[in-house]
Amino acid sequence: MPVRVRRTLLATALAGALAATSACGGEAEDSAEPGKTTLVVKTFSQFGYEQLFAEYEASHPDIAIEEENIGKLGDYLPKLQQWIATGEGAGDVVALEEGILSQFMANPQHFVNLLDHGAAELESNFLDWKWQQALTPDGGRLVGLGTDIGAQGMCYRTDLFAAAGLPTDREAVGELWPTWKDYLATGKRFLGADTGAHFFDSSNGIYQNILMQQGDHTYYDTSNNLVIDSNPAVRTAWGMTIDMIESGLSANIEPWSPQWNSGFKNGTFATIPCPSWMLGTIEKQSGPENADKWDVARVPGDGAVRGGSFLAVPTQSEHKVEAAELVKFLTSPEGQIEAFESKNNFPSSPQAIDDPAVRDFTNDYFNNAPVGKIFGESAKAIQPVYLGPDNNPIGDRVSNALVAVEQGKLGPDEAWAKAVEDAKRLVN
Amino acid sequence: MTDLRPGTAERTGKNSRATPPPRRRLGSFLGRVDTKWSPYLFVAPFFVIFGIFGLFPLVYTAWVSLHQWSMGGSGTFIGFENYVELFDDPDFWNATINTLGMLVLATVPQLLIALVLASLLNQGLRKLTFLRVGVLLPIVTSVAAIGIVFSQIYDRDAGMVNGMLGLIGVDAVDWRADKWSSWIAISTMVNWRWTGYNALIYLAAMQSVPRDLYEAAIVDGASRIRQFWNITVPMIRPAIIFTVIISTIAGMQLFTEPLIFGQGSYAISGGSLRQFQTLSMYMFEKAFRDFDYGYGSAVAWMIFVLIMLLALINFLIMRKGK
Numbered sequence: 001m002p003v004r005v006r007r008t009l010l011a012t013a014l015a016g017a018l019a020a021t022s023a024c025g026g027e028a029e030d031s032a033e034p035g036k037t038t039l040v041v042k043t044f045s046q047f048g049y050e051q052l053f054a055e056y057e058a059s060h061p062d063i064a065i066e067e068e069n070i071g072k073l074g075d076y077l078p079k080l081q082q083w084i085a086t087g088e089g090a091g092d093v094v095a096l097e098e099g100i101l102s103q104f105m106a107n108p109q110h111f112v113n114l115l116d117h118g119a120a121e122l123e124s125n126f127l128d129w130k131w132q133q134a135l136t137p138d139g140g141r142l143v144g145l146g147t148d149i150g151a152q153g154m155c156y157r158t159d160l161f162a163a164a165g166l167p168t169d170r171e172a173v174g175e176l177w178p179t180w181k182d183y184l185a186t187g188k189r190f191l192g193a194d195t196g197a198h199f200f201d202s203s204n205g206i207y208q209n210i211l212m213q214q215g216d217h218t219y220y221d222t223s224n225n226l227v228i229d230s231n232p233a234v235r236t237a238w239g240m241t242i243d244m245i246e247s248g249l250s251a252n253i254e255p256w257s258p259q260w261n262s263g264f265k266n267g268t269f270a271t272i273p274c275p276s277w278m279l280g281t282i283e284k285q286s287g288p289e290n291a292d293k294w295d296v297a298r299v300p301g302d303g304a305v306r307g308g309s310f311l312a313v314p315t316q317s318e319h320k321v322e323a324a325e326l327v328k329f330l331t332s333p334e335g336q337i338e339a340f341e342s343k344n345n346f347p348s349s350p351q352a353i354d355d356p357a358v359r360d361f362t363n364d365y366f367n368n369a370p371v372g373k374i375f376g377e378s379a380k381a382i383q384p385v386y387l388g389p390d391n392n393p394i395g396d397r398v399s400n401a402l403v404a405v406e407q408g409k410l411g412p413d414e415a416w417a418k419a420v421e422d423a424k425r426l427v428n
Numbered sequence: 429m430t431d432l433r434p435g436t437a438e439r440t441g442k443n444s445r446a447t448p449p450p451r452r453r454l455g456s457f458l459g460r461v462d463t464k465w466s467p468y469l470f471v472a473p474f475f476v477i478f479g480i481f482g483l484f485p486l487v488y489t490a491w492v493s494l495h496q497w498s499m500g501g502s503g504t505f506i507g508f509e510n511y512v513e514l515f516d517d518p519d520f521w522n523a524t525i526n527t528l529g530m531l532v533l534a535t536v537p538q539l540l541i542a543l544v545l546a547s548l549l550n551q552g553l554r555k556l557t558f559l560r561v562g563v564l565l566p567i568v569t570s571v572a573a574i575g576i577v578f579s580q581i582y583d584r585d586a587g588m589v590n591g592m593l594g595l596i597g598v599d600a601v602d603w604r605a606d607k608w609s610s611w612i613a614i615s616t617m618v619n620w621r622w623t624g625y626n627a628l629i630y631l632a633a634m635q636s637v638p639r640d641l642y643e644a645a646i647v648d649g650a651s652r653i654r655q656f657w658n659i660t661v662p663m664i665r666p667a668i669i670f671t672v673i674i675s676t677i678a679g680m681q682l683f684t685e686p687l688i689f690g691q692g693s694y695a696i697s698g699g700s701l702r703q704f705q706t707l708s709m710y711m712f713e714k715a716f717r718d719f720d721y722g723y724g725s726a727v728a729w730m731i732f733v734l735i736m737l738l739a740l741i742n743f744l745i746m747r748k749g750k
Contacts, residue, residue: 078716085721103719204693254692258580268585393718396694403700407605410701425517426718 037319038064039326040091042083044076047095047147047309048342052335056326063322073097083314084110090314092323093330096144097309101134102387105143106224112313114142117324125333129384130348134310137222137386144310145331148345150275151375152209152304153296155282157197158367160270164193170369174298180210180240183300187249190270198251198269201260203241203402205273205306208395211237212385213301219395219423220388226427228394229420238398242412245405252406261285273299275306276346276375283365296369303381308348346375353379390427397422486732493725503722510726520727522702523710524734526611530686530706531679533615538623539671545623546630547656560631563624574617575688582613582689610689610704617685622678626671633667634660669746673739680735683708707731 043049053065068091070076077100083090084104096104104110119142123131130146154177158168166189167173177183187199200206211218214233221227228234244250251269253259263269264285274282274296282294311331313323329335336347337357347353353376361372401419404410410418493510496503514520549559566574581588582603590600603609637660645655661668686704687695696713698705705713707727715724 081716081719256693257691258576259583259585259691262586390718396697396717400694400697400700407602407700409605 036062036064037322038066039093039319039323041065041067041093041095041326042070042076042080042091043067043095044070044073044097046343046345048339048345049330051342052330052338056329063326065326083316087316090316092313092317092319093327094312094314095147095309096312098133098150098307098387099392101144101310101312102391103389105134105136105387106389108136108141108143110315111143112315112317112320112324113140114145114313114324114327115140117321117328119145119324119328122328122332125331125349125351127348127350127379129382130308132384133387134312137224144312145327146348147309147311147331147336148277148339149305149348149379150277150307151346151379152273152275152299152306153371153374153378154271154299155274155279155294155296155366156271157267157293158295159293160195160197160267161190163195164190164270166190166193168295170295170297170367173295177300180206180300184240184244184247184249187244188247191248195270197267199249200244200271200273201251201253201263201269202255203245203250203406204255204399206244207237207241207399207402208306209273209299209304210240210301212306213304213382215383215385217386218388219391220386222386224388226388226423228398228423234398238402238416241402242405245402246412250406252403254403265290267293273304273306276344276371277307279363279366279371280344291365292367294365295367296363296371296374298374299378302383303378305379305382308346346379348379350380390423393426394423397426489725489728492722493729495722497722497725498719506722510723511730513723514726514730519702519705520707520710520730523698523705523707526607526698526702526704527680527682527706527708529607530611530615530618530682530704531676533611534618534622534682535672535675535679537615538619539626539668539675541619542623542626542671543630543661543668545627546634547660549627549631550634560628563627565624566621567625569621571621571684572688574621575685578613578617578620578685579689579691604690604699604703607703610686610699614682614686614689614704617689618679618682622675626675629667629671630664633664637663665746669743672742672746676738676742677735680731680738681708682706683712707734 041049041053047069049067053067057063057065070079076095077097080090080094080096080100083094122145126146127149130149134144134146135142154173156173161168161173166176166186176186190199211234214236216233217227217231218234219226219228219231221231251263253263253268262285264282265287267290272278272282279296286294311327313320313327317323330339331349333347333349333351333355336345336349336352337355339345340347340352340358340361347358352358353372358372359376360370362368363371398419401410401415401422404418405412405415494505494507496506496509545563549556549563580586582590584590584600584602584604587603589603594600601609603613641659641663642655645659650658683706686698686706687709689704690696690698696705696709696717698709708731711724711727711731714720714727
């Protein structure tokens with residue numbers, strides 16, 4: 001039997017029933033601390049807000065903050081769906097990851113318009129594209145305020161580069177690939193040296209990177225029409241990725257698989273596009289025995305980001321005004337710097353990026369690479385990209401088509417036709 | 429003394445029917461209620477729980493499947509449109525074929541091996557308890573652990589199976605890239621986990637087969653294999669029917685093993701070309717990845733209908749065989 005749907009629907013139903021029975025006692029949750037308003041903040045993974053909450057509570061004696069954290073984004077997403085769909089349980093502040101946000105942008109009425117709460121004057125506190133992402137196309141509603149971004153560099157193995165006769169200094173490595181064409185050429189040189197390693201892990205990250213650098217929009221135009229087969233940006237990213245696969249650069253290793261994890265340790269690939277949050281993963285998987293073998297250079301093309309989140313206030317919150325104030329506090333440049341110091345979440349605020357605490361940050365595992373500076377430049381260089389409602393599911397299908405090419409199961413043209421057809425079927 | 433008489437009469441039971449005391453009448457009423465309704469009360473918890481956790485979600489899922497039901501909560505009623513779309517959906521049929529294919533690959537060898545294993549265990553071997561615990565162990569292992577270990581055994585670059593194939597000069601297989609190879613890999617996990625469980629059920633059934641049947645067969649000169657097919661298998665038919673139906677239901681719900689085998693960030697698609705995506709995975713993908721709850725519910729209901737159909741077919745075949 002459909003256990004999962006059953007369970008979910010049941011949970012939804014029970015939540016509904018509970019809501020009905022507790023409707024008359026709506027203020028019950030506040031009675032724990034008389035005179036105080038309790039704000040419930042829902043987050044996933046690590047936002048590094050403990051210190052900020054303590055500060056805020058100290059300066060706002062009438063506010064108590066409760067954080068409810070869910071470890072994995074994958075577990076958080078279906079729950080968030082339920083809270084929003086049933087109108088119950090989302091609390092007062094929710095974290096929205098970039099991909100989730102783009103799915104909710106089609107139904108912005110579920111979230112408080114932060115422009116009504118004086119957010120307009122904060123625009124300069126955010127990178128332009130980050131601000132645009134949470135703004136409806138007509139500019140009338142602001143769904144969330146940015147927290148961190150997955151500013152990106154290109155991580156590479158100095159030992160493999162040395163073995164292939166390539167420079168190992170991060171400035172010189174960055175100069176090897178001003179564009180993705182140069183990256184491809186470097187990859188061919190690397191393969192020619194026959195070190196036994198591939199040039200990158202899988203086409204997935206490369207494709208995402210190139211696509212996001214093409215600017216403006218991807219699978220949807222800004223009026224939410226599907227333009228996957230007519231947008232030259234998608235076609236360019238696809239074509240360049242196919243070139244790299246056909247040149248044998250890819251190790252064809254699925255990200256987040258056990259193979260991928262051991263690939264870091266065994267040096268089966270020489271480079272990987274790495275968002276700031278991935279540095280911890282690389283360090284953990286490569287282990288202390290590979291310390292100083294990794295370094296970070298600039299990414300080909302003009303900057304890149306992958307991932308990053310927003311904070312929003314669901315309309316079901318009973319304390320919208322207080323919640324909006326808290327969101328403004330947490331996403332302020334100072335708040336973002338604190339979160340960065342706490343969990344290395346790279347700020348989305350230009351003021352925070354230029355702050356010495358971020359700018360001068362180096363990572364000793366990666367040969368003391370000045371990651372604060374590299375990621376900051378990457379983040380500022382990128383142009384805003386509009387992501388439509390089904391951006392994530394379509395992206396999944398496109399990257400699966402690329403994997404099929406890597407596996408030798410489909411020719412590039414067949415794979416492209418399949419990706420387009422899948423996307424069209426999904427949207428209809 | 430006189431006021432004791434009704435009591436005595438009652439004890440003898442002779443006059444009590446003629447003049448039942450009012451107190452006792454209430455007692456017998458309660459007694460009747462007790463005998464009549466208590467059994468229902470005792471079985472009620474199951475039905476109440478089934479009603480809440482089984483029937484209601486079932487009906488509710490059916491209701492949702494008739495809607496265009498996405499993120500914004502209850503959507504527009506569209507009748508059977510989701511089902512119409514479903515019948516025209518190649519991914520749904522692909523998932524159906526995958527599920528049925530792996531069902532056959534996993535159930536048939538599993539039950540055959542379990543039968544043989546059980547009859548071996550039934551021979552009165554020494555250290556029997558140890559062996560029985562041995563066949564039981566895979567069931568108590570977590571599915572996730574099995575999935576992870578087998579995924580590594582079937583790894584393309586560093587897997588044990590490819591290593592052994594290499595020894596006999598066979599090229600490494602990319603197990604996730606083809607239907608046949610991924611089906612085999614996943615079916616092994618299922619077989620490994622459930623063979624012992626079924627063997628124990630068969631063993632229990634075999635122990636109730638009268639010994640003299642075998643003795644008579646031996647006198648008649650029947651071989652062990654002959655005894656197995658002509659005595660053991662027919663005598664434990666109810667146990668076989670039970671395991672076939674249970675395995676079919678479990679096979680139709682196959683989810684965790686292929687999901688873990690798939691790996692990566694988009695494992696729910698079951699491979700780049702949906703090589704091993706099962707129906708439950710497709711249901712989950714539609715509902716929780718694409719946020720089309722109505723469509724996901726329609727898939728869920730189709731799984732239910734398919735299970736019912738398969739159970740019925742199983743049942744008919746088994747009964748006909750009798």
